[in-house]
Amino acid sequence: MNNKKKHQTVLLKETIQSLKIKKNGIYVDGTFGEGGHSIKILEKLGENGTLYAIDQDPEAIKIAKKITDHRFHIIHGNFAEIDLFFKKNKIKKKIDGIILDLGVSTMQIMSKKRGFSFNLDGPLDMRMNPKIGISASKWINQEKINKIYKVLKYFGEEKFSKRIAEAIKKTRKKKPIITTLELSNLIKSHIPWEKRHKHPATKSFQAIRIFINQEINLLKIFLDKILKFLNYKGRISIISFHSLEDRLVKQFMIKNSKNPHFLNKIPLKENEILQLYQKKLKIIHRIFPTKKEIINNPRSRSAILRTAELKN
Numbered sequence: 001m002n003n004k005k006k007h008q009t010v011l012l013k014e015t016i017q018s019l020k021i022k023k024n025g026i027y028v029d030g031t032f033g034e035g036g037h038s039i040k041i042l043e044k045l046g047e048n049g050t051l052y053a054i055d056q057d058p059e060a061i062k063i064a065k066k067i068t069d070h071r072f073h074i075i076h077g078n079f080a081e082i083d084l085f086f087k088k089n090k091i092k093k094k095i096d097g098i099i100l101d102l103g104v105s106t107m108q109i110m111s112k113k114r115g116f117s118f119n120l121d122g123p124l125d126m127r128m129n130p131k132i133g134i135s136a137s138k139w140i141n142q143e144k145i146n147k148i149y150k151v152l153k154y155f156g157e158e159k160f161s162k163r164i165a166e167a168i169k170k171t172r173k174k175k176p177i178i179t180t181l182e183l184s185n186l187i188k189s190h191i192p193w194e195k196r197h198k199h200p201a202t203k204s205f206q207a208i209r210i211f212i213n214q215e216i217n218l219l220k221i222f223l224d225k226i227l228k229f230l231n232y233k234g235r236i237s238i239i240s241f242h243s244l245e246d247r248l249v250k251q252f253m254i255k256n257s258k259n260p261h262f263l264n265k266i267p268l269k270e271n272e273i274l275q276l277y278q279k280k281l282k283i284i285h286r287i288f289p290t291k292k293e294i295i296n297n298p299r300s301r302s303a304i305l306r307t308a309e310l311k312n
């Protein structure tokens with residue numbers, strides 16, 4: 001790590017309250033990061049409680065391994081593979097609560113060598129797990145320009161995505177784009193940035209990071225499998241920072257909280273009968289950070305916490 005600035009956990013109090021922690025419950029922190037949520041969960045748990053924490057970043061795992069607490073278990077991997085971890089570790093019990101605090105940690109952003117920051121010069125990598133997939137630099141130098149344009153537009157909602165993609169095309173013909181500053185300077189010099197509030201490369205860097213780490217796909221996969229692991233009255237709390245993520249979480253909670261629309265229809269088809277027996281959620285709340293939190297921690301400005309509880 002190049003900078004020791006600590007991660008300020010977003011919506012910490014609200015997330016912990018939202019889990020309604022039972023002393024002897026089993027909990028999962030799917031995005032350990034620097035442990036902000038995990039530490040608080042451990043404080044609330046009793047002697048017989050359990051916390052499983054997951055992170056795909058080896059640097060986060062190093063931090064987690066410093067926690068010596070018999071109730072705490074760290075798993076290196078992706079939360080979308082929670083079923084595999086449970087199987088591998090022979091965990092048969094259902095969980096009483098799970099949290100996801102999506103996005104990047106301060107440790108990741110502030111490390112030059114990870115390539116997440118448009119301000120810090122370093123290799124353009126952006127992988128949360130550097131052993132999986134390809135680096136942002138490799139992708140940007142070899143991908144079709146139309147695909148780059150779509151990634152910037154879809155994941156970054158970047159107004160100038162076409163212009164940026166064209167600039168990437170021209171530049172990489174002369175020389176591959178290797179570093180974070182090469183990319184952020186290129187973006188800065190091709191869009192009318194002085195009128196904007198944020199750094200002109202903000203949206204493009206976010207879009208590329210989301211694509212490289214397959215963040216939206218993995219969240220979808222996770223949501224598709226998580227209900228079968230939740231205990232009766234178990235809670236799921238997710239903090240998202242991007243409108244696409246939040247939409248997925250919202251739709252997941254709404255879809256699983258409604259009764260199927262064919263209740264009065266007879267006879268029912270087999271898949272309709274199965275839907276009747278599917279587990280149902282009760283939506284608990286949606287919480288935004290306060291003005292005070294946003295001033296103290298600007299990274300929290302786009303955060304939304306959604307919580308739901310399993311009814312049956």
Ligand SMILES: C[S@@+](CC[C@H](N)C(=O)[O-])C[C@H]1O[C@@H](n2cnc3c(N)ncnc32)[C@H](O)[C@@H]1O
Nearest residue numbers: 009031033034035036037055056057078079101
């Ligand atoms: C915003 S940070 C979490 C911060 C943490 N709540 C804290 O207070 O320190 C997000 C963390 O989740 C991890 N992460 C993101 N997506 C993941 C995924 N699909 N599977 C596992 N870990 C993931 C990242 O590597 C990062 O460490």
